[in-house]
Amino acid sequence: MPYKEGPLSGAAPYHFFGKKVFRVGGHRGQETWSKEDICAHLGDDYDRFLGAVVPPIFQNSLFTRKTVNHGYTYTRVTNPTTEIAEKKIAALEEGEEAKCFASGMAAITSALLHALEQGSHVICPKSVYTPTRGFLETYLTRFGVEATFVESESVEAFEREIRPNTKVIFLESPVSNLFSLQDLGELSRLARAHNITTIIDNTWATPMYQNPIRFGIDLVVHSASKYLGGHSDIVGGVVIGRKETMTEMMHRERGMLGGIMDPHQSWLLLRGLRTLPIRMRQHQENGMKVAKFLEEHPAVERVYYPGLPSHPQYELGRKQMTGYSGLMSFVPKGNDEQIWAFIKSLRFFEEGPSWGGFESLINSPGIGISEESSGRTGIPSGLVRISIGLEQVDSLIDDLDRGLRSMKV
Ligand SMILES: Cc1ncc(COP(=O)(O)O)c(C=O)c1O
Structure with missing residues (x-):
């Protein structure tokens, strides 16, 4: 389903040097966005940024609020440059909201920590990206989390391993070394039936070629250091999911662990996304x-x-x-x-x-x-x-x- 400019995001007022300004519609009133249009223009907001064709880097830690409360406080929580990248990526993935992280691993570990609790169990393909496996296999065990690694190709292999305490099925399709796939539709149906959260590392296909949320997957993660950035000049990550989950993750895992993408990285990510x-x-x-x-x-x-x-x-x-x-x-x-x-x-x-x-x-x-x-x-x-x-x-x-x-x- 193509991205549509929602009534709230299109018509929400914002303040510009203390003046209340309304902007209606998307880029030049556009309502339905193709992926190409999203990459090129979504979030441009020329009026807000003095007509600059490229939005500025908000290279500041603090936002003061004496005269106007514009909703920003501190760059560890959120930053306007980073938000433009998040808006584009959420729309590309057909998700409600995206949050950018300092690296792909910061995104993956935050998504996992969000969905897990002490004593949880995770099922994951055995050829998953090695540091993801390391986090599940060695780090999380310190907090009583167990992980089972299965043959990626078989839905039955995942089903067989489900336990009462299974909280997450973590996918990477295709896995980035052997390029085997997992059946996203079947696995998300299976997970929902058992109240299990599904997370997928979608770095290989990018949102251009695979949109897991369409298949019922709960959380999508990317290393933005790869195709999203595309120029081998940034390290970054993104998580995409439902608004409520992402707001919670912004305050908990991103805000408390502090792994947000920095504004300059976000600006470079935006430059990468345009192409x-x-x-x-x-x-x-x-x-x-x-x-x-x-x-x-x-x-x-x-x-x-x-x-x-x-x-x-x-x-x-x-x-x-x-x-x-x-x-x-x-x-x-x-x-x-x-x-x-x-x-x-x-x-x-x-x-x-x-x-x-x-x-x-x-x-x-x-x-x-x-x-x-x-x-x-x-x-x-x-x-x-x-x-x-x-x-x-x-x-x-x-x-x-x-x-x-x-x-x-
Ligand atoms: C499939 C996959 N996922 C996640 C990551 C981690 O991303 P980052 O290096 O941005 O932390 C990588 C990095 O190589 C990767 O190949």
């Missing part, structure tokens, strides 16, 4: 071409990318996603030493663990992995992960081809 639709289209186009190339390469054992029709959950992906981003993994034929030499030989792919930026990257979660760790997480030996950037795709394919051929397997 999100066009960047994602290019990441998708480049990603698909690279995935198809790798799938046919004689030096490649297996490719993990949900956009390939050969992906075992391709049909589920088409049901719940409208597109694909540019992060994928594959297992080259060859031993660890050969694979490492291949990585080092690449010209366009710097080695590094992050992803979702303009630049192509490669890293190697499966090189040197122990049998125990491989069994626990499902990551096979030799797995390499690549983030396909915005370079000319033929340059990337030539680079990978030359590197793979030099392995002589």
Whole structure:
């Protein structure tokens, strides 16, 4: 359902240098917003910001209130620059409200802490992002919280593990190393029947290509350090959910733990968001071409990318996603030493663990992995992960081809 400017947000009065001002409608009276329009213009509010085409950075900690109470107090609670980013992301995700955090991990841990209490139980896919697993597996156990890690593909695996004290099903679909999916509709139905909160890490698909709230998921989290920012120049996170939940989270987890996004970060996030639709289209186009190339390469054992029709959950992906981003993994034929030499030989792919930026990257979660760790997480030996950037795709394919051929397997 496309975002619609609600009567309250459109017509609410605000104060400008002490004068009460009303603004009706959205950008130039627009009522229904496409994702492209949201990214470009939602929250612009030219009148409020002296006609500035780019809103300013409110780089201040305190808001004074002697003459006008405009609703702001302190930047640890909320900030006008951050609020514009939140308005855009909530609309993109078709959620009621969004809150920005200092990092993706601040968003994930806050969402989990919000939904959990002492003695709760969590169910989560076994290949989930490693620090998320670490938080569930080592940190939260100090407060009596238990976590069970399951095969991501199977709804029954989640169902089997439900206990009376299960409070959260935490999803990451696709998981960002093996790109297996979880069935969002089925799992949210299952969770609702047991009064369990569902949280999803939606960083891979971005709100451009997957809107989990449509499928009944309660809370959506993002690392904004990836595609939302898109320029590898910020670390940030977002949680999206119902208004009441998000207001509570703003005062409790964000306000008390203090992990809000800072205004300059928010301003850079806004700059990234303006080009999100066009960047994602290019990441998708480049990603698909690279995935198809790798799938046919004689030096490649297996490719993990949900956009390939050969992906075992391709049909589920088409049901719940409208597109694909540019992060994928594959297992080259060859031993660890050969694979490492291949990585080092690449010209366009710097080695590094992050992803979702303009630049192509490669890293190697499966090189040197122990049998125990491989069994626990499902990551096979030799797995390499690549983030396909915005370079000319033929340059990337030539680079990978030359590197793979030099392995002589
Ligand atoms: C899937 C996924 N979720 C969450 C995070 C955490 O985000 P951040 O680095 O912004 O804390 C990452 C970071 O790599 C990630 O890959």
